[in-house]
Amino acid sequence: MPMAQDLRPDVSSPSAPQALAGVRVVEMGQLIAGPFAGKTLGDFGADVVKIEALGTGDPLRQWRLLQDGTSVWWQVQSRNKQSVALDLRQPEGQDIARRLIAEADVLIENFRPGTLEGWGLAPEQLHALNPGLIVLRISGYGQTGPYRDLPGFGVVGEAMGGLRHLTAEPGRVPVRVGVSIGDTLAALHGTIGVLLALYHRKAHGGAGQVIDVALHEAVFNCMESLIPEYSAFGAVREPAGSALPGIAPSNAYPCQDGWVLVAGNGDSIFKRLMAAIGRQDLADDPQLAGNAGRVARAEEIDAAIAAWTGPRQVADVVQQLAAARVPAGKVYTARDIAEDPHYRARDMLLTQTTREGRELLMPGIVPKLSGTPGRVRASAPRLGEDTDAVLAEAGLTPGQIALLRAKGVVQ
Incomplete structure (x- = not known):
């Protein structure tokens, strides 16, 4: 090192x-x-x-x-x-x-x-x-x-x-x-x-x-699209916790020893993510092929991902998703950074x-x-x-x- x-x-x-x-x-x-x-x-x-x-x-x-x-x-x-x-x-x-x-x-x-x-x-x-x-x-x-x-x-x-x-x-x-x-x-x-x-x-x-x-x-x-969305649609963007509003899936998910961030919001990335977590049914669902369809069912997708991450260690999740070429990462503390x-x-x-x-x-x-x-x-x-x-x-x-x-x- x-x-x-x-x-x-x-x-x-x-x-x-x-x-x-x-x-x-x-x-x-x-x-x-x-x-x-x-x-x-x-x-x-x-x-x-x-x-x-x-x-x-x-x-x-x-x-x-x-x-x-x-x-x-x-x-x-x-x-x-x-x-x-x-x-x-x-x-x-x-x-x-x-x-x-x-x-x-x-x-x-x-x-x-x-x-x-x-x-x-x-x-x-x-x-x-x-x-x-x-x-x-x-x-x-x-x-x-x-x-x-x-x-x-x-x-x-x-x-x-x-x-x-x-x-x-x-x-x-x-x-x-x-x-x-x-x-x-x-x-x-x-x-x-x-x-x-x-x-x-x-x-x-x-x-x-x-x-x-x-x-x-x-x-x-x-602030990205905050004002154009208000101008075009009268939409006032509201808090969404750790999720990325209008883009799915992208959120923080629980593991046995902490939290992991997973960004599976690209069309091909989403398919690889679903395959990695054993949800080929969602990977093959034509309604979820595009972002708009995934946003409409974001809660269902988040629940599926959380069910897979929940019993696992953060390091295991990150390693498996890296192998599947899905962006994911641990939430770092100062100690994590220093080491x-x-x-x-x-x-x-x-x-x-x-x-x-x-x-x-x-x-x-x-x-x-x-x-x-x-x-x-x-x-x-x-x-x-x-x-x-x-x-x-x-x-x-x-x-x-x-x-x-x-x-x-x-x-």
């Missing part, structure tokens, strides 16, 4: 060109959406300087389970970044931010609309300093519209985007996906926007632009050493690029760890930095 790649904080992995090498990013966001976009750009070579508030820094440092006083989530979200602790409420702090942004290619922020403007850092003002600057703005409802000033977190975006209504068993309370999917979807859409803007700037002349991503819009963009040979074979589990010397298993890098792969070049920084180095690179002298520290502008 291939071992997880060992990535020390001061040693880069084997050298290879990186797609975003030379791209300078200033990240002013916190928690999830903005920083996830920064992480993604950093994984592919961008030089990311994260500006954090004095004192405690990004609240994500204290979210969920802590090790050595810091969240292990932070170790994932902030790899390949430098930390500058700066008080943006003070004019001197705003001046330093301008100096950093003036030399940047990309600015990322996910504050409530108007926050940058209140600091004298409106995009128009920043573009006057740096015409090629690309500004990624992620917020709950976007920079315009009647809801722009309302507070919005990912869970609210998931609700407004239409997702939360569907994540439930029929008649039961809507549940969250289990991770901050709204924030992550917004971050990924924002990252796509940054890459598009970088390409446009290079191909069509140096103008920058503003990318406006709303949390609910990123979720809504992934899975396929994850390791594809470098999706990396051993990363924190600044405190602890080794942690981390998610690998997605997507996989053959010529310019991503890599972890540095582990997540301590608060303000890179303040002096970044400010010195921006042209401040040691004396100026010391004075700013004495005034409580930097940490």
Whole structure:
């Protein structure tokens, strides 16, 4: 079994060109959406300087389970970044931010609309300093519209985007996906926007632009046929538990030791699935040859599959269906992922050493690029760890930095 790649904080992995090498990013966001976009750009070579508030820094440092006083989530979200602790409420702090942004290619922020403007850092003002600057703005409802000033977190975006209504068993309370999917979807859409803007700037002349991503819009963009079905038929899609409404069979089925997902919704796949579970009668039934007929009898089909999976172990079900070329899979836990040979074979589990010397298993890098792969070049920084180095690179002298520290502008 291939071992997880060992990535020390001061040693880069084997050298290879990186797609975003030379791209300078200033990240002013916190928690999830903005920083996830920064992480993604950093994984592919961008030089990311994260500006954090004095004192405690990004609240994500204290979210969920802590090790050595810091969240292990932070170790994932902030790899390949430098930390500058700066008080943006003070004019001197705003001046330093301008100096950093003036030399940047990309600015990322996910504050409530108007926050940058209140600091004298409106995009128009920043573009006057740096015409090629690309500004990624992620917020709950976007920079315009009647809801722009309302507070919005990912869970609210998931609700407004239409997702939360569907994540439930029929008649039961809507549940969250289990991770901050709204924030992550917004971050990924924002990252796509940054890459598009970088390409446009290079191909069509140096103008920058503003990318406006709303949390609910990123979720809504992934809602498939939700609105066309309402438009054409007045159909309001309702919760369906683990089933895939209008497509059958595709569901979770009980086994002796857990649950298995089975997707037998292709016409030929369905026939192979029914043969594998000993229901040749259903395989040969002309009413079930197409999806529409199967949807009409979905409960009957699900019951037949569940009757076959119920007395079996998950591993046995997955093995037999794989032999029949039917898509099926175990519902993985964290332990399953950590012990899975396929994850390791594809470098999706990396051993990363924190600044405190602890080794942690981390998610690998997605997507996989053959010529310019991503890599972890540095582990997540301590608060303000890179303040002096970044400010010195921006042209401040040691004396100026010391004075700013004495005034409580930097940490």
